[in-house]
Amino acid sequence: MVEKRQSRREAVSGHKRELILCAAKQVFAEEGLEGASLRAIAVRAGYTPAALYFHFESKEAIYAEVLKASLASLGAAVNDAVAQTRTPSRRLKAAAMSFFTFYAENPRDLDLGFYLFRGGMKPAGLGHERDEILNAALEAALRPIAEAAIELGTSRQKANHLMVDCFAHATGLLLLLHTGRIRMFGASAPDLMEAFVKHRIAHLCEG
Incomplete structure (x- = not known):
């Protein structure tokens, strides 16, 4: 009882x-x-x-929990996509594109991750311990990109740089996509992201 x-x-x-x-x-x-x-x-x-x-204990603690759940969903989406592939090059593409697609389909989660809700683009934090946990969750979602690059023969340092490049390229395109600025260029954000990833994979395979 x-x-x-x-x-x-x-x-x-x-x-x-x-x-x-x-x-x-x-x-x-x-x-x-x-x-x-x-x-x-x-x-x-x-x-x-x-x-x-x-x-x-605070609204920062609540925000951290909301963001933590968002990052968990992101990580699950990336891992699910990667699990369906067999080769390193396909895993790299799947990881990068699923990261992009998650935020393309969930713009509020992108806002949440960058603290963009009405706050503008400026540094923000939720406390050192919370920030470390959340940054680790984001890094874990991106890590399959680096792991696949290492399988393709690149060094860990270069693989980590590629992970950062994919993150930066994706977020830049997502910003253009969600603000509608991409239309002024007559371009497709998903197509540009895919072209970028293919180019980086080809460069790795050539090296």
């Missing part, structure tokens, strides 16, 4: 936590990290601000 009550309490607590995170994502999208408040998140979730402190 005690175990059942404990299990029920944990389930209720988990449900409340998810409601808070869902509400928080909406508030962050509307107000940004700086403009959001615990009170606004609590109202959206249907709780009091005091109830939020039972689950989270």
